[in-house]
Amino acid sequence: MRVVHEPTGGSERTLATAVEFADGLLSQARGLMFRRSFPGDYALVFRFGRVANRGLHMVFVPFDIDAVWLVDGEVTASKRLPAWRGLGRGRANTVLELPAGAAEGVEPGDTVRVLDGDGTDVTTGGG
Numbered sequence: 001m002r003v004v005h006e007p008t009g010g011s012e013r014t015l016a017t018a019v020e021f022a023d024g025l026l027s028q029a030r031g032l033m034f035r036r037s038f039p040g041d042y043a044l045v046f047r048f049g050r051v052a053n054r055g056l057h058m059v060f061v062p063f064d065i066d067a068v069w070l071v072d073g074e075v076t077a078s079k080r081l082p083a084w085r086g087l088g089r090g091r092a093n094t095v096l097e098l099p100a101g102a103a104e105g106v107e108p109g110d111t112v113r114v115l116d117g118d119g120t121d122v123t124t125g126g127g
Helices: 023-029
Strands: 002-006 013-016 019-020 040-059 065-071 074-081 088-101 113-116
Touching: 002 088, 013 040, 013 088, 023 040, 074 088, 074 113
Parallel strands: 019 040
Antiparallel strands: 002 013, 002 113, 040 088, 065 074, 065 088
């Protein structure tokens, strides 16, 4: 699997090649808390069954991350969240957590998709 960014009027680029889904209640609640590291090619994907305001916190997360909020693959918000004290909120049915710097240049209105090995978009398939 991979996470692909398609900027408006730009060329496609891969943001991550190691993708993990946090589709269950416990995995969504835990997120990246208590992890010691975050590989540079990794993405944690939260898929939800409906669009709503989705908040993230960085309590017990010892490294900075980039967060991207999506509605049906369209970016609604993107923010760098600092370790331990970061907070973010956006409207989404999918939220991505990426290593700090991975979402550089990802802007509202762009498209970000999670593709399986066959190229099928699985961005909103959970929840």
